[in-house]
Amino acid sequence: xxxxxxxWGRYPSQxxxxxxxxxxxxxxxxxxxxxxxxxxxxxxxxxxxxIGEKTTLSSRGLNRMKHFDPQTGLLTLEAGVLLVDVLNCxxxxxxxxxxxxxxxxxxxxxMIAADVHGKNHHRDGGFGHYVSSLQLILPDGAQTTCSPGExxxxxxxxxxxxxxxxIISQATIRMxxxxxxxxxxxxxxxxxxxxxxxxxxRTDEAPYSVAWIDCLAQGSSLGRSLIFAGEHAxxxxxxxxxxxxxxxxxxxxxxxxxxxxxGWALNRTTVASFNEFYFRAGERKAPDAELIHWxxxxxxxxxxxxxxxxxxxxxxxxHQCVVPDNNSLSVLGEILERFARSRRASFLAVLKRLxxxxxxxxxxxxxxxxxxxxxxxxxxxVLLEEIDAIVVKAGGRIYLAKDARQAxxxxxxxxxxxxxxxxxxxxxxxxxxxxxxxxRRLGI
Amino acid sequence: MNxxxxxxxxxxxxxxIGRAAALHYASEGWSVxxxxxxxxxxxxxxxxxxxxxxxxxxxxxLDILDAASFEPFLDxxxxxxxxxxxAVGMLGDQSISKTDFVHACxxxxxxFEGPALLLNLLSHRFKIRGSGALVGVxxxxxxxxxxxxxxxxxxxxxxSTFLSGLRNELSSSAIRIITVKPGFVRTKMxxxxxxxxxxxxxxxxxxxxxxxxxxxxxxxxxxxxxWIWRFIMIVMSFVPEALFKRLRL
Numbered sequence: 001x002x003x004x005x006x007x008w009g010r011y012p013s014q015x016x017x018x019x020x021x022x023x024x025x026x027x028x029x030x031x032x033x034x035x036x037x038x039x040x041x042x043x044x045x046x047x048x049x050x051i052g053e054k055t056t057l058s059s060r061g062l063n064r065m066k067h068f069d070p071q072t073g074l075l076t077l078e079a080g081v082l083l084v085d086v087l088n089c090x091x092x093x094x095x096x097x098x099x100x101x102x103x104x105x106x107x108x109x110x111m112i113a114a115d116v117h118g119k120n121h122h123r124d125g126g127f128g129h130y131v132s133s134l135q136l137i138l139p140d141g142a143q144t145t146c147s148p149g150e151x152x153x154x155x156x157x158x159x160x161x162x163x164x165x166x167i168i169s170q171a172t173i174r175m176x177x178x179x180x181x182x183x184x185x186x187x188x189x190x191x192x193x194x195x196x197x198x199x200x201x202r203t204d205e206a207p208y209s210v211a212w213i214d215c216l217a218q219g220s221s222l223g224r225s226l227i228f229a230g231e232h233a234x235x236x237x238x239x240x241x242x243x244x245x246x247x248x249x250x251x252x253x254x255x256x257x258x259x260x261x262x263g264w265a266l267n268r269t270t271v272a273s274f275n276e277f278y279f280r281a282g283e284r285k286a287p288d289a290e291l292i293h294w295x296x297x298x299x300x301x302x303x304x305x306x307x308x309x310x311x312x313x314x315x316x317x318x319h320q321c322v323v324p325d326n327n328s329l330s331v332l333g334e335i336l337e338r339f340a341r342s343r344r345a346s347f348l349a350v351l352k353r354l355x356x357x358x359x360x361x362x363x364x365x366x367x368x369x370x371x372x373x374x375x376x377x378x379x380x381x382v383l384l385e386e387i388d389a390i391v392v393k394a395g396g397r398i399y400l401a402k403d404a405r406q407a408x409x410x411x412x413x414x415x416x417x418x419x420x421x422x423x424x425x426x427x428x429x430x431x432x433x434x435x436x437x438x439x440r441r442l443g444i
Numbered sequence: 445m446n447x448x449x450x451x452x453x454x455x456x457x458x459x460x461i462g463r464a465a466a467l468h469y470a471s472e473g474w475s476v477x478x479x480x481x482x483x484x485x486x487x488x489x490x491x492x493x494x495x496x497x498x499x500x501x502x503x504x505x506l507d508i509l510d511a512a513s514f515e516p517f518l519d520x521x522x523x524x525x526x527x528x529x530x531a532v533g534m535l536g537d538q539s540i541s542k543t544d545f546v547h548a549c550x551x552x553x554x555x556f557e558g559p560a561l562l563l564n565l566l567s568h569r570f571k572i573r574g575s576g577a578l579v580g581v582x583x584x585x586x587x588x589x590x591x592x593x594x595x596x597x598x599x600x601x602x603x604s605t606f607l608s609g610l611r612n613e614l615s616s617s618a619i620r621i622i623t624v625k626p627g628f629v630r631t632k633m634x635x636x637x638x639x640x641x642x643x644x645x646x647x648x649x650x651x652x653x654x655x656x657x658x659x660x661x662x663x664x665x666x667x668x669x670x671w672i673w674r675f676i677m678i679v680m681s682f683v684p685e686a687l688f689k690r691l692r693l
Contacts, residue, residue, distance in 0.1 A: 020635075022632065064488055064489070064491065064492035065491070065492050065495035065496055066491045066492070066495060067491065067495055068495050068498075075495075077495070085496070089495075089496045089497070093498065
């Protein structure tokens with residue numbers, strides 16, 4: 001059945017069929033009978049990473065869990081299992097994934113393929129760091145095991161490899177014990193970008209930290225932010241409040257953005273008033289510690305279903321870059337300045353510290369990452385080209401899982417291990433088999 | 445059951461409805477026995493449910509067409525289950541069964557003969573024990589015969605009637621007999637069909653409806669998962685045959 005295939009940003013969009021089965025054998029058969037396929041998880045990458053050049057295969061039918069060992073925290077599962085299912089099953093038993101991205105509606109396979117990072121990347125690294133092994137279906141249909149000790153090259157290429165080395169069918173991931181399902185959060189206020197970077201550096205000790213930026217603020221308040229630092233609350237933290245369950249279940253989303261939501265509703269005025277309100281509210285809270293439900297702390301946007309419709313029919317682009325530590329202040333200042341001058345309103349702007357990555361094409365690098373959402377209009381494409389130039393000059397790169405538009409030269413400048421990756425792909429015979437619109441666009 | 449863990453048996457456990465029901469019961473704290481034709485396939489579901497819920501799940505091989513194996517199958521369960529759900533079903537192809545006796549026979553035996561005989565055996569054992577709930581997943585297709593699927597429909601009608609008779613026979617006992625007529629469900633069986641969203645339930649909805657009917661204090665005897673199907677089937681039952689025969693449904 002034909003439908004629209006698109007990423008979370010709803011740009012680009014393509015007519016086609018996403019082929020799905022619950023049977024691994026059938027999936028392998030289909031894959032080996034096609035040229036230029038890509039595997040798609042839950043479609044939460046923003047751009048064209050999970051849109052097949054010719055055929056798109058879904059991993060969603062491979063959604064069975066296999067084994068959990070509470071002694072080691074190792075969980076073995078098929079790659080199409082959703083993170084939300086893992087959370088629902090295990091937070092109540094006192095276990096939490098070592099790394100979670102900003103939404104829980106992603107598959108485990110997708111988390112590996114994008115080597116996703118969370119609010120703890122500055123301390124704990126990316127999701128790939130906690131994959132102890134995985135099963136990969138190679139271009140000829142053969143299944144192989146990869147881990148840091150077994151086929152290490154292939155393992156490193158597959159972590160963050162955007163599905164271009166093979167189909168991840170199964171993985172074993174490490175979970176960590178938690179004492180409660182609550183997060184003790186402290187809020188800090190930064191009146192400009194330099195303070196924001198200072199506070200992020202100072203809160204390096206906190207397991208989780210992230211900054212929300214008011215990207216419409218200009219002049220002396222350029223980059224004014226709220227920094228949220230958190231850690232898993234202990235039993236003692238929670239025991240004071242008797243009405244709080246130790247391990248609360250996931251929150252049910254109550255709000256959903258309807259189809260056909262008008263794109264003009266999200267404009268400079270509405271976003272500016274929201275930002276002002278949000279900033280003031282954060283100022284009032286700071287710096288007292290408070291207990292936040294795990295779902296609200298890690299996945300605040302999941303409480304609004306289909307929030308990607310906020311930008312209307314035309315869709316939106318998310319721009320996420322990382323810039324190295326040296327000169328980060330002046331580079332980020334320049335980028336924010338450029339955004340502010342464009343008078344474009346971003347619904348969301350997030351800044352956080354990263355450390356080094358795991359895979360050949362992993363996004364994280366030591367430095368600061370900045371993510372912004374912008375409507376997919378012609379002037380925004382021009383603006384983002386300019387921003388990319390700043391990023392490249394600073395020695396930074398753009399996140400593939402968010403990308404729908406970066407130029408090939410931007411990509412090539414940002415990923416120094418690309419040649420190694422391409423070479424491995426050639427030796428596997430993966431080039432003829434696995435192609436997404438992203439890999440074609442960037443010549444991977 | 446006073447703290448003792450309750451036990452569910454799912455026959456046809458690799459079907460989407462069977463699997464969802466097993467997961468729902470296990471999440472409610474039940475132990476589960478899964479039965480299906482292929483050991484490999486049923487093991488996959490058992491591992492999934494055990495990992496998700498931390499409950500005890502056992503696997504059993506059962507061919508619904510092999511009635512001689514039913515008694516030993518029941519004898520080999522860890523114990524007699526408190527609730528048994530038969531989610532076996534095969535839609536088949538009406539156009540093929542028109543000319544192919546073997547195919548038609550397979551649809552009839554899979555949807556009616558096997559499930560009815562097995563549920564009958566279980567009802568004997570439940571009756572001796574004096575408790576239990578039996579759930580048969582039947583179909584709205586069994587309520588009236590339609591040109592597009594009457595071999596399947598007739599088999600399901602047989603199952604519905606069989607369950608209705610059992611219910612009548614056991615009405616004075618504590619044994620519950622529940623007939624489920626789910627309407628459209630988004631499953632492997634219907635993956636090739638374009639289904640109207642309002643009329644189409646998710647397997648998890650069916651599972652929840654089964655649990656509420658079988659374990660609720662005042663559960664229904666006949667469960668239509670979405671209320672709209674109860675309404676549709678009432679309206680359908682009023683259409684006189686003289687008119688019904690001309691409808692293209």
